[in-house]
Amino acid sequence: DELYVTGRLKDLLIIRGRNHYPQDIERTVEMSHEALNPSAGAAFAVQIEGEERLVVAQEIQSRYRHSLNVEEIARAIRQAVAEEHELQIHGILLLRTGSIPKTSSGKIQRHACREGFKHDTLSLVGQSFLDASQESRPASGAEEAPLRPTLLATPDQATRHALLRTYLQERVAGALRIPVALIDPTQPLNTLGLDSLLSIELAHSLEQSLEVALSPVALLEGITLDQLAAQLLEGVEHSDIGAANGAGRRIAPILQPVSLENIPLSFSQQRLWFLDRLASDNTAYNIPVAVQITGNLHLEHLQRSINEIVRRHEALRTSFQVVGEEPLQIIHPPFPVDILIVEVSTLREEEWKQELHRLTLQDASQPFELSQGPLLRLKLLRWSETHHILLLTMHHIISDGWTMGLFLREMATLYEAFSGGEASPLPELPIQYSDFAYWQRHWLQSEGVMDSLLAYWKQQLGGMPPLLELGTDRARPAVQSFRGNEYSLLLPRSLVRALQELGRAEGVTLFMTLLTAVKALLYHHTKREDVVVGTDVANRVWSKSELLMGLFVNQLVLRTSLEGNPTFRELLKRVQKTALGAYDHQELPFDKLVEALKPERTPSYNPLFQVMVVLENAPLPALELADLRLELIEIDGGTSPFDLSLLLCPEHDGLRALFRYNIDLFDSSTIVRMAGHYQHLLARLVAEPDTSLSKMGESLAAIDAEQEKQKAEALKNARQQKFAKIGRRQATD
Known part of the structure; x- marks a missing residue:
């Protein structure tokens, strides 16, 4: 018999598709107000109206019992949990001291707390629950009627403003997953935890509902909800539908199905197709994913689920062929996807891990033929009846990170339905990726749109150095091989929390704070004051595009001047300005930017930038099914x-910083040292934000000198021990 330990039962809360550890929430709760007893709380989930909602039970200290201000304590708890975990609490149960259920060893019994709540047996001294009007509602995929006609039909302006303000409060609360009651209309939105991805989603949602142009950047520049309501209301009352915003750009159209005989490539697809033509054996744009499947897996349900996903999404059935002189998308009829079964049950655990690594590399390094398809591969490694690994590899031309997450969520939903003998619960898609490809070209080529975007980027990137010389360990080869390796470190939660607090105080996002330290790091390693990096944006700003699989992601160029020996705080403001401008002009496809700027093209390095920085805003959590658990494995x-x-x-214990590097250029020791520098810079940024770049450089140089000294001493000691050992051996001969 074999025993598989997969974690404590229900020791994980899954709320709105995201994983949360109850002990983390409990720690936040007990520190939120002085009246609460330490180590005497429980966080658990209950199902209300078909949705998991968070409830916390928490003892109060006995000395506060007779002067208890329930609303004050509840407000503090909700605020702390919202800020720390981006969660809203449905119910708060304040308990008499010493009454929370515990085991004989003193551990909190969360299950007993949940049962006590259900059966009303807990010793309550106060409670607080959100009613329906206070609960935030996540955005759904359903069509929503535009608010603009309702506003225009309301004669009184004060009523219109109140109606719009309430609507905005609900939208912002839903985006942040916090109660509506916590949205203060007079508080700047960028201090509530709104990041660039959420601001983009929120801005374009409001554009579609109000039919008024709204830049996502406006939401990150310190505007309050009251000010936003007034600005949008003025736009509704005085502008025409589709009116241009300050940059001269128009609202991106709602995607509609189109019928085309020749389907063009999207701009991002066209770039990858061109790169493939230059080097068809290049596997750098293969996206491999490994999914650990724990539980009793039924292969027929898995096969049916994947076949249904491929049927639903035309992008997964697409190949690329040249017709005349233009590459076109060729969409094939639905087909059954082959899942190659690999038996590894005879391997010991260590051998099994090595085999997983070998097969993953083998699959990821096998090129796709873009003109033939299919451009996805699946392999199922079977270690036992209850332990499998699904290897999924797609070419980037039909996929991106969002696609991979959507694929796994749909697979889980379909598998659970088919296992229960039910039909697919997923609605038919209203549009396909080919519709996006058409509308993207149609919109960008409409009057003034492309010219406006290009004007900004030409001004921002004019005279930019073609290459960021990082100080490599070896000479750059004439043709880059894309051979890579990885090194990672975990930035602790305490540091990440401090970075978030600094960002809120300065009105910047976490990504901007992390990027500031990257700019300082690159300055130290290049001694260049003109520092250019790239980043990815999801580019899912088009209505309904969040439902689709396919290549939407776009690359932005972030150029920052480090002239004048700025402090960290000053550099943070420069980085913020750079990032906000880029977000506001993100719709320009990267290949169109390269085409317009005409940088020196060489196979030795990438055009415009050679360093990429990406913060994963929405990592895919583990997916819990009735009899299966699906969890991504880092590969x-x-x-x-x-x-x-x-x-x-983001991870449970902090933030994982993964450094992926070209092994033709760098030794692993160089990257390890660079990663250590980055963690040190983040700590200095938090502790001493007014430190200048030159002082920062002196600090890093001192760290390097100390490490070199320790290495020299270790080498000296090793040699002395070796010689002493030789001497003793000679003395005994």
């Missing part, structure tokens, strides 16, 4: 599309 595909990439992904 190394053995490639690096850039000289250096820094990928930052």
Whole structure:
């Protein structure tokens, strides 16, 4: 018999598709108000109206019992949990001291708390619950009637403003997953935790509902909800539908189905198609994903689920062929996807991990033929009846990070339905990726749109150096191989929390704060004051595009001047200005930017930028089904599309900083040292934000000198021990 330990039962809360550890929430709660007893709280989920809602039970200290201000305590708890975990609490149960259920060893019994709540057996001294009007509602995929006609039909302006303000409060609360009651209309939105991705989604949602142009940047520049309501209301009352915003750009159209005989490539697809023509054996744009499947897997349900996904999404059935002189999308009829089964049940655990790594690299390093398809591969490794690994590899031309997450969520939904003998619960898609490709070209080529975007980027990037010389360990080869390796470190939660607090105080996002330290790091390693990096944006600003699989992601160029020996705080403001401008002009496809700027093209390095920085805003949580658990496994595909990439992904214990580097250029020791520098810079940024770049450089140089001294001493000691051992051996001969 074999025993598989997969975690404590229900020791994980899954609320609105995101994983939360109850002990983290409990720690936040007990520190939120002085009246609460330490180590005497429980966080659990209950199902209300078909949705998991968070409830916390927390003891109060006995000395506060007779002067208890329930609303004050509840407000403090909700605020702390919203800020720390982006969660709203449905119910708060304040308990008598010493009454919370515990085991004989003193551990909190969350299950007993949940049952006590259900059966009303807890010793309550106060409680607070949100009613329906206070609960934030996440955006749904359903069509929503535009608010503009309602506003225009309301004769009184004060009533219109109140109606719009309430609507905006609900939208912002839904985006942030916090109660509506916590949205203060007079508080700047960028201090509520709104990041660039959420601001883009929110701005374009409001554009579609109000039919008024709204830049996502406006939401990150310190505007309050009251000010936003007034600005949008003026736009509704005085502007025509589709009126241009300050940059001269028009609202992106709502995607509609189109019928085309020749389907063009999207601009991003066209770029990858061109790169493939230059080097068809290049596997740097293969996207590999490994999914650990724990539980009793039924292969027939898995096969049916994947076949249904491929049927639903035309992008996964697309190949690319040249017709005349133009590449076109060729959409094939639905087909059954082959899942190659690989038996690894005879391997010991260590051998099994090595085999997983080998097969992952093998799959990721196998090129696709874009003109043939299919451009996805699946392999199922079977270690036991209850332990499988699904390897999924797609070419980037039909996929992006969002697509991979959507694929796994749909797979989980379909598998659970088919396992229960039900039909697919997923609605038919109103549009397909080919519709986006058409509308993207149609919109960008409409009057003034492309010219406006290009004017900004030409001004921002004019005279930019073609290459960021990082000080490599070896000479740059004439043709880059894209061979890569990875090194990662975990930035602790305490540091990440401090970075978030600094960002809120300065009115910037976490990404901007992390990017500031990257700019300082690159300055130290290049001694260049003109520092250019790239970043990815989801580019899902088009209505309904969040439902689709396919390549939407776009690359932005972030150029910042470090002239004048700025302090960290000053550099943070420069980075903020750079990022906001880029977000406001993100619709220009990267290949069109390269085409317009005409940088020196060489196969030795990437055009415009060679360092990529990405913060994963919405990492895919583990998915819990009735009898299965699906969880992503971090894998190394053995490639690096850039000289250096820094990928930052939230984890339970902090923020994972993954450095992916080109092994033709860098030794692993160089990257390890660079990663250590980055963590040190983040700590200095928090502790001493008014430190100048020159002082920062002196600090890093001192760290390097101390490390070199320790290495020299260790080498000296090793040699002395070796010689002493030789001497003893000779003395005994």
